[in-house]
Amino acid sequence: xxxxxxxxxxxxxxxxxxxAPVQRIEFWTFxxxxxxxxxxxxxxxxxxxxxxxxxxxxxxxPWDIIQTKLVTRIVAGKPPALVxxxxxxxxxxxxxxxxxxxxxxxxxxxxxxxxxxxxDLSFAGRTYGFPMYSNVAVIAYNRDIFRAAGIPHAxxxxxxxxxxxxxxxxxxxxxxxxPALSKVDGLMLQQGLxxxxxxxxxxxxxxxxxxxxxxxETYRAGGLLKxxxxxxxxxxxxxxxxxxxxxxxxxxPPTALKRIQADARDVYAMTDVAPAPLGPTGIADGxxxxxFGVPARVPAADLPGIGKFARFLTSDANxxxxxxxxxxxxxxxxxxxxxxxxxxxxNAGAAEKAVAAGAVSMPYSRTMYVAGIEDYDExxxxxxxxxxxxxxxxxxxxxxxxxxVAIWNRKLSTLGSGTKVDIPHGMSTFxxxxxxxxxxxxxx
Numbered sequence: 001x002x003x004x005x006x007x008x009x010x011x012x013x014x015x016x017x018x019x020a021p022v023q024r025i026e027f028w029t030f031x032x033x034x035x036x037x038x039x040x041x042x043x044x045x046x047x048x049x050x051x052x053x054x055x056x057x058x059x060x061x062p063w064d065i066i067q068t069k070l071v072t073r074i075v076a077g078k079p080p081a082l083v084x085x086x087x088x089x090x091x092x093x094x095x096x097x098x099x100x101x102x103x104x105x106x107x108x109x110x111x112x113x114x115x116x117x118x119x120d121l122s123f124a125g126r127t128y129g130f131p132m133y134s135n136v137a138v139i140a141y142n143r144d145i146f147r148a149a150g151i152p153h154a155x156x157x158x159x160x161x162x163x164x165x166x167x168x169x170x171x172x173x174x175x176x177x178x179p180a181l182s183k184v185d186g187l188m189l190q191q192g193l194x195x196x197x198x199x200x201x202x203x204x205x206x207x208x209x210x211x212x213x214x215x216x217e218t219y220r221a222g223g224l225l226k227x228x229x230x231x232x233x234x235x236x237x238x239x240x241x242x243x244x245x246x247x248x249x250x251x252x253p254p255t256a257l258k259r260i261q262a263d264a265r266d267v268y269a270m271t272d273v274a275p276a277p278l279g280p281t282g283i284a285d286g287x288x289x290x291x292f293g294v295p296a297r298v299p300a301a302d303l304p305g306i307g308k309f310a311r312f313l314t315s316d317a318n319x320x321x322x323x324x325x326x327x328x329x330x331x332x333x334x335x336x337x338x339x340x341x342x343x344x345x346x347n348a349g350a351a352e353k354a355v356a357a358g359a360v361s362m363p364y365s366r367t368m369y370v371a372g373i374e375d376y377d378e379x380x381x382x383x384x385x386x387x388x389x390x391x392x393x394x395x396x397x398x399x400x401x402x403x404x405v406a407i408w409n410r411k412l413s414t415l416g417s418g419t420k421v422d423i424p425h426g427m428s429t430f431x432x433x434x435x436x437x438x439x440x441x442x443x444x
Contacts, residue, residue, distance in 0.1 A: 105307025131331030137286030154274035165223030201408035254354035
């Protein structure tokens with residue numbers, strides 16, 4: 001009798017175990033293997049241990065195929081639960097109905113994230129992701145060059161950056177600054193000058209002309225580094241010039257200071273750091289938010305469990321640990337204020353100062369871009385060519401911008417009525433490229 005009761009009890013327990021539902025959560029990242037494999041494996045292990053009814057599956061894709069993979073799975077009705085995205089991708093997917101709003105899943109935890117990060121992910125009044133990390137630019141400057149040029153402090157706005165660059169050229173014969181003019185649309189937006197208004201290009205106003213005139217004046221004075229000034233990626237020549245002692249100021253993420261420390265210790269020893277000027281918009285240079293979005297067509301019944309895991313994945317502690325390993329900045333308010341980012345140790349070098357300077361700007365970090373325009377790169381190239389002609393003196397600035405505006409408006413007039421053309425944030429100027437693979441330590 002006892003054996004029968006024991007057998008029945010065991011069978012009941014086994015049956016209950018078999019009947020217990022197991023939620024499988026598949027989450028995708030891009031370009032995280034192999035560098036961050038231990039980090040994500042640890043996240044999976046800890047979450048599954050605390051949530052026995054959940055089985056996690058982590059999948060990592062190269063950055064350049066994850067979008068195609070995602071669309072294919074959504075169309076097939078088998079999307080992952082969460083996917084790593086940057087903001088321009090998220091805006092496009094949300095606009096096309098391929099993402100699920102996460103406001104309900106954020107719940108009270110919404111207050112944990114930096115408000116600037118949540119604004120990055122808000123489209124048409126809804127939030128489309130769980131912020132994870134971003135970056136921001138700082139301004140590194142050579143104290144020897146500043147001293148020789150008679151400059152007493154770091155620049156506090158763009159006008160001072162350009163004025164200091166001219167002063168450096170005039171008094172030392174060296175270039176002062178190397179702005180990323182292939183992304184001049186971002187510079188305009190960061191300075192509060194719209195690129196589009198009412199679906200039409202408007203970057204030929206007197207204020208836009210004045211901005212290009214200041215750049216041209218600095219160029220003629222020798223204040224701008226001419227090597228790669230209009231190249232799609234002019235960061236390599238800029239950092240090389242700074243390391244060689246031929247450039248007075250370098251706008252870059254804090255990680256660049258480690259490269260200078262490793263490659264040019266003499267220049268590094270003479271380097272100081274300050275937060276990059278915010279400009280009239282109050283937006284920091286260099287923002288590029290990475291987050292986790294929830295694809296469309298995920299079963300509604302699965303959303304509470306997915307939200308719980310997403311909040312864990314982007315928790316204060318997990319964001320802090322990932323940011324420390326990846327040399328980026330967390331999008332969690334508490335993690336961003338951790339002493340690791342805000343405290344400057346005694347006898348700190350430029351690299352440590354850069355982390356603290358970046359932390360000052362992080363609450364103002366935004367991903368700026370122009371949304372909803374087909375072949376936008378083609379249009380931007382037309383703008384860059386016009387700016388190059390104006391800055392180098394090959395063409396009158398007003399005429400060059402007028403020509404580019406006409407090209408843009410002809411293109412915009414051919415867009416279908418269903419095409420959304422707006423500027424929710426603008427395109428960032430001094431940013432790591434979205435193609436950067438941080439798994440190989442290439443965050444710039």
